[in-house]
Amino acid sequence: MSWLKDIQQTITDALEPVDVFVNNYLDVYIWYVGFVFIIAGALLFLWKFKGIQFTTIKDQVKYINPMANIDKGKRDKNSMISSFQAFCVGMGARVGVGNITGVTSAIIMGGAGAIFWMWIFALLGAATSFVECTLGQIFKEKKSDGNFHGGPAYYIKKGLKNRKFALFIAFWIIVTYGVGFIANQAANSASAFTRMDALSGIDGITVILGLIFAAMTAFLIFGGVKKVAMASEIIVPIMVLIWLIIGFIAIIIGWEQIGWAVTQIFENAFNFKQIFAGFAGSCIMWGLKRGVFSNEAGIGSVPNVASSADVPHPIRQGLIQSIGVFVDTIIVCSVTAFMVLCCLPSEFMTNGINMTNGWDGVWMNGDRKSGWAMDTVQAAMSNAFGGDWILWVLALFMFVFAFSSLIAYYSMSEANLRFIKDDHKLVQWLRIVITCVVFFACIIPIDLVWDICDVFMAVMGICNIGALFMLYKYVKVAWDDWKKQKSEGIEEPVFDINNLDQQGLDFTNVTEWGAKQ
Incomplete structure (x- = not known):
C-alpha cells in the first residue's frame, strides 16, 4: 500500500503553500479583530450581569445534577432532550482534543503563561456563555423532528429581524463546525495513533484510520439528534472523570x-516585553485562541445545543452552560497543562523545546513543526x-x-x-x-486543519459577539424575571412572556414561551 503513502505526500506538498498563507496572514490579522470583540463582549456582560458566573455558583451546581431535572414529569422522555443531556452535548463540544x-x-x-491567560479568559467568558x-x-x-433548535441564526433572525445575516451565520456554522472543527x-x-512507533511504519495507516473513523461517524450521526444526546449523556462524564x-x-x-x-506560568504570563514585541504570537493571544477553542465561550457554538433542552426557564440552561466553561478550562485544561509541565523529560527536545531552559527556544521564535503538540504530550505521559x-x-x-466533540458539532450543523x-x-x-470530511481529515496536514479552524473561529466570534x-437586553429581561420569581419563594421559576415586564422589547418572535398564537 505504498502508493497510498505517495498520494498522501502529494496532497501534503500541494497544500503547503495554502497552510503558509493561512497561518502567516489570515490567522494573524483576523484574530486581532476577534480578540477585541471577544474581550469587549466578556467585559460588557460581566458588568451588565454583575458577575453572574460567580454569584450564581450554587444554582449552577444544582442544575448540572442529572437528578435535578424537575421538569422530567412534563416532557416526553423518548423525544425531548433534558437540560442535563443538553449540558453533556455542550460539554462534548468543549471537552475534546x-x-x-x-x-x-x-x-x-x-509559553507556559498562556495557561494563565486561558484561566482569565475562561473566568470572563463564562458570562458570555451565559x-x-x-x-x-x-x-x-420546534422543528419537524420534534426537538427544539436554536442558536445564533435563530436569535439573529427573530431578534434582529435580519434573515440574510441569519442565513450567513447558519451557513458559516455548518462550514465551521461541520467541516473545520470536525x-x-x-x-x-x-x-495520536499514527505517531506511535507500533503503527507509524504501516503503509496507508492514515487511510485505514480514516475509514474506521468515518464508519464510526456514520453509525453515530445517522441515528439522529436524540441518539446523539443519549450517547453524550453516558460518554462525557465518564471520559472527563477518567482523564482527570x-x-x-x-x-x-x-x-x-x-x-x-x-x-513558569506566572513569570511568562507577565513578560510584557515579549508580549508587546509580538502580540500575535504572545501568551495572551495563544491563551485566548486555545482557551476559546476549548471552552467555546462567545463563538456561538454551544447555544446551538443548549437551545435543544426542554427547560422551564431560559436562565436555567444559561447557568448550566456557564459552569461548563469553568469545568472545561479551569479543571480539565489545567490538569493537562500541569501534567505536561511537570512530566516532560528534561532531555526531550524538539527544535528548541527544552525543559532545562524553560521552553525559551519555542515561544521566543514561534516556529512550528507538524505534530509538536502530540509529540510533547506523548513524551510527558511516557515519562x-x-x-x-x-x-x-x-x-x-x-x-x-x-x-464526543464530533457528536456535538454534528448536532450544531444539523440544527443550522x-x-x-x-x-x-x-x-x-x-x-x-460530514462522514467524508472525517475520512479526508485523517490524511491532510494537521497544521492546516488547525489554522483553518482558527480563522473560522475568529469569524464566528466577531459575528456572534456583534x-x-x-x-x-432580552437576556436581561429574562434574568430580572428569574430573580423576581426567586425572591417570591418560587423554587423553580417558569418563563412566560405574557407575564413579563418586557421593558419595551419586541417579543412577538418568541414562540416557545407562552406566546399567544
Whole structure:
C-alpha cells in the first residue's frame, strides 16, 4: 500500500503553500479583530450581569445534577432532550482534543503563561456563555423532528429581524463546525495513533484510520439528534472523570516540578516585553485562541445545543452552560497543562523545546513543526508512567474526546441546516458530507486543519459577539424575571412572556414561551 503513502505526500506538498498563507496572514490579522470583540463582549456582560458566573455558583451546581431535572414529569422522555443531556452535548463540544493537544500547543507556541491567560479568559467568558445560551433558549423553535433548535441564526433572525445575516451565520456554522472543527477532531485523533512507533511504519495507516473513523461517524450521526444526546449523556462524564484521574496521577508522579511549573506560568504570563514585541504570537493571544477553542465561550457554538433542552426557564440552561466553561478550562485544561509541565523529560527536545531552559527556544521564535503538540504530550505521559504502553491509553482518550466533540458539532450543523431548510433529504446529505470530511481529515496536514479552524473561529466570534451586543437586553429581561420569581419563594421559576415586564422589547418572535398564537 505504498502508493497510498505517495498520494498522501502529494496532497501534503500541494497544500503547503495554502497552510503558509493561512497561518502567516489570515490567522494573524483576523484574530486581532476577534480578540477585541471577544474581550469587549466578556467585559460588557460581566458588568451588565454583575458577575453572574460567580454569584450564581450554587444554582449552577444544582442544575448540572442529572437528578435535578424537575421538569422530567412534563416532557416526553423518548423525544425531548433534558437540560442535563443538553449540558453533556455542550460539554462534548468543549471537552475534546483541545483539552489535550490544544492546551499543549498553547504552551509550545505562547509559553507556559498562556495557561494563565486561558484561566482569565475562561473566568470572563463564562458570562458570555451565559448570555448566548440563554438567548438561544429564548428564541428557540420546534422543528419537524420534534426537538427544539436554536442558536445564533435563530436569535439573529427573530431578534434582529435580519434573515440574510441569519442565513450567513447558519451557513458559516455548518462550514465551521461541520467541516473545520470536525476535521480538527478527526485529524488530531488520527495523529495520536499514527505517531506511535507500533503503527507509524504501516503503509496507508492514515487511510485505514480514516475509514474506521468515518464508519464510526456514520453509525453515530445517522441515528439522529436524540441518539446523539443519549450517547453524550453516558460518554462525557465518564471520559472527563477518567482523564482527570490519569492527569492527577501524572502530576503526583512529577510533583517535584509543580513549583517550577507554577513559576513558569506566572513569570511568562507577565513578560510584557515579549508580549508587546509580538502580540500575535504572545501568551495572551495563544491563551485566548486555545482557551476559546476549548471552552467555546462567545463563538456561538454551544447555544446551538443548549437551545435543544426542554427547560422551564431560559436562565436555567444559561447557568448550566456557564459552569461548563469553568469545568472545561479551569479543571480539565489545567490538569493537562500541569501534567505536561511537570512530566516532560528534561532531555526531550524538539527544535528548541527544552525543559532545562524553560521552553525559551519555542515561544521566543514561534516556529512550528507538524505534530509538536502530540509529540510533547506523548513524551510527558511516557515519562510519567514509565513506558510507551500509556500511549495506547492516550490514543484511546483522543479518540473518545474527538468523537464526543464530533457528536456535538454534528448536532450544531444539523440544527443550522434545518434553519436554512427543514428538509430530511438535506440532513441526510449533511451526514454523508460530514462522514467524508472525517475520512479526508485523517490524511491532510494537521497544521492546516488547525489554522483553518482558527480563522473560522475568529469569524464566528466577531459575528456572534456583534449580535449579542444588540440582543443581550432580552437576556436581561429574562434574568430580572428569574430573580423576581426567586425572591417570591418560587423554587423553580417558569418563563412566560405574557407575564413579563418586557421593558419595551419586541417579543412577538418568541414562540416557545407562552406566546399567544
